[in-house]
Amino acid sequence: MKAVLGLEDGNFFVGEGFGAEGTSTGELVFTTQMTGYMEALTDPSYAGQLLMFTYPLIGNYGVDFHNFQNPLVHARGCITREVCTSPKHSPSLTSFFEEHGLHGISGIDTRMLTIKTRLHGTLKSALIVGDDDGEQAVQMARGMPDISALDLIETVTCKESYRVPGRGKRIAILDLGVKKNIVVSLRRRDADVYIFPYSATKEEIDACRPQALFISNGPGDPKRATAAIKTVRSYLGEIPIYGICMGNQILALALGGETYKLKFGHRGSNQPVRGPEGPISITTQNHGYVVDGESLPEGCVVTYRNVNDNTLEGFADPYQNIFCVQFHPEAHGGPQDLEKSIFDKIYRSIPDA
Template sequence: MKGRLILENGIAFEGNCFGKISDTVGEVVFNTGMTGYQEILTDPSYYGQIVSMTYPLIGNYGINIDDSQSDSPKVRGFIIRERCQEPNNFRCEFDLDMYLKKNNIMAIEGIDTRHLTKLIRNAGTMKGLITTADIENEDINKYFDGFSNKTAVAEVTAKKISTIGEGSHHVGILDFGIKNNIVNSFLYKGCKVTIFPAFTRTDELLKYNLDGIFLSNGPGDPTDLPEVIENLKVLIHKMPVTGICLGVQLIALALGCETTKMKFGHRGCNHPVKDLKTGKVTITSQNHGYMIKEESLTEDIEVTHININDGTIEGIRHKHLPVMGVQYHPEACPGPHDSNIIFDDFVNLYKGAK
C-alpha cells in the first residue's frame, strides 16, 4: 500500500507501507547497524521513536522469539530501504511483515534511507508521521503537537518486583526499559537479580539487603524523571550504584551534573570508545539521544571513557563513592562483544563494597 513519511520540517518521502496499516507519529532516528533489526525493534529504549535502518536490506534472516530484548516491539514505526520477502535462516519463525502486523507496528519501505539519514544528521532529530492518507498540513501539525514521550519510562518499566537467579551477590535493577541481555549478563556473572519498577522508593529497595543497585537503559529524557533522581541522591550514599545509558545519565544528574540532548544521537553497533585508564579502544553498541555535559562535571567525578568519533563522555566514576556507569551497551545485542568486560567492573564494585 502506498504511503508517505512526512517529517516535521515539511519534507516528505513516498514508499510502500507494510505491517499494521495505521497512522503513526514519533521521533525519527537512524541506526547504522548492519544486522540485529529484531533486537532494535524490541529494545525499550526506542519507545516513542520511528527507527530508520541505514543498511539497505532488512528482514533477510526473519524473526525468532529467542533474540527479542523485551516482550514485544517497542518502536513507534520502522523505516527501511528494501524488505526481504523470503527470509532464509533455520531459526526463522516469522517474516518481518507478519511480525509487525502481529504487534501493531506501522512500517514503510522504498524510502531513500541514506538521504533521510543525511537530513537528520544535518538538521537534527525531528518528529515524523507515517501515513497512507492524504492529510492536510494543518492536520499533520496536530499529529506532531499531540506527540509527547515524557511518560516513556512509565510505559516500559516492570509492573512488579521479581527475582531470578541464585548467585552469591544480590544485584537490584531499577528497570527503566531494560534489555533482556543485560539481565542475562548479570546472571552469567553469578549474580542473584531482583528487578524493581523504575519509581520504587529508596526505603523499599533497602529492605532487600542488596549488594548494589544497577540502573538500566531506557527511553526519553533523563530530566523527565525527577523523582528517580531524588531517590538516587540518597541511594548513592547507601550502596554501590552502576548504570548503562539512561542509567549513567541519571547517575550524573544525581551527582549534580547536567545532561543535554544530542543533535542526532548515537545508534548503532560500530562506535569506537576509548578507556582512558588503559588506552584501549573497543567497538561498542549504542542507543542514546542524550549525553552528559562535560562542562557540568564536578571535581569528584572522573571521566573513564570517551567516544572516539566526537569526544563525548562514554563513562564516569565517582572518586570517593562506589558509583560508576557507561553510556554504551556492553551487553552487545546487537553488536560486538569487546566491551562486555564492564560487567566484571560492576560486579567487582559490588564485591568491594560488600
C-alpha cells in the first residue's frame, strides 16, 4: 500500500503504508528505545505526535495488550524502517493498526530522518496512507497548528474521577495523561489511589482526604495546563506533592519557575541521569519541554541532571515536601534502575494519617 510522509520544510518521503488508509498530522519525534513499542504508542504523552522509531525493526513480537500504558494508541502515526507482518505472537502490529484505524509507514530511512531532526529540531509532519502525493502531505504539514497551541491534555485525561483501592496511604493523582505503570508502582506499595481529571479543583480532590498529591505525565506544552497549575499551587505547603515528567514541569510553574521547549526532546529508554550522590542511572524518558533550573525559587534543590545535555531532570523543595523527576522511574518500556528507590522514597515520605 502506498504511503508518504511530508514535512513542513518541503521534503517528503515515500514508503510502504500499513494499518488503515487515511491521513494523520503531528509533530515528528523519534524514540531510541529498542523494545517496548506498544508501551510507547499507548503512552498518552505522545498525543499530537508522529512517532518514529530509530531501531530499524518493530512489530517482531506482535501486540501484547498487557503492556499497554493506556487503552488507546495516542501517537498519531508510526514511522519505522521495517515492520514485522508475521510475528510469532498475534495479533501483528500491522493487523492491529488496520483493525483500529491507525496509520503507519515503513521503508523510510529513519537514520537520515533522525539526524535531520537532531540538526533542525522537531518538524510539523503529515502522514498519508493509501496515496503517495508528497506535495499534498507537505501542505498538510504546513497547515497544522504548532503543538504548543493544542490542548492535548484535554484529549487524554480521564473524564471522571475513579479509585484504585488499597489499604495504605491515600494519594490523589492529577491525570494529565497518566501511564498505567505509575498507578501500578503506587499500588505495589499498597497506596489507596484516587485519580482525578487534570482540571479538578481543590474542593473536588479534598473529598477523598488525600495525604499526598501526585501530578502525572502528559502531552504538549505544560503552560497550557492552567487549571492543573492553579490546583497544585493551592496545595503548596499543605500536603506532600510529587510529580513525574509533565508533573515535574507543572510543579515548577506552580512555584513560579519557567519551562522551555527542547530542540528535539528526550525520548527513549537509554537516557542517562546523574543523581545527588553521583551514580549514573539509565532511564526511560518522553518529553519535549524541560524546567529552567535557574528559574526555580529559593529553597528548591536540583536532584537530577541529564548526563547528555545537563538539563534538569528533577528537583525537590524539602521545606514544602515537594519531590519530582522529569524521567519515568516506572519505565515500561525500559530500565527500572530507579523504580524502587524513587517510589519507595515517595511513599515513605508521606506522613501517616
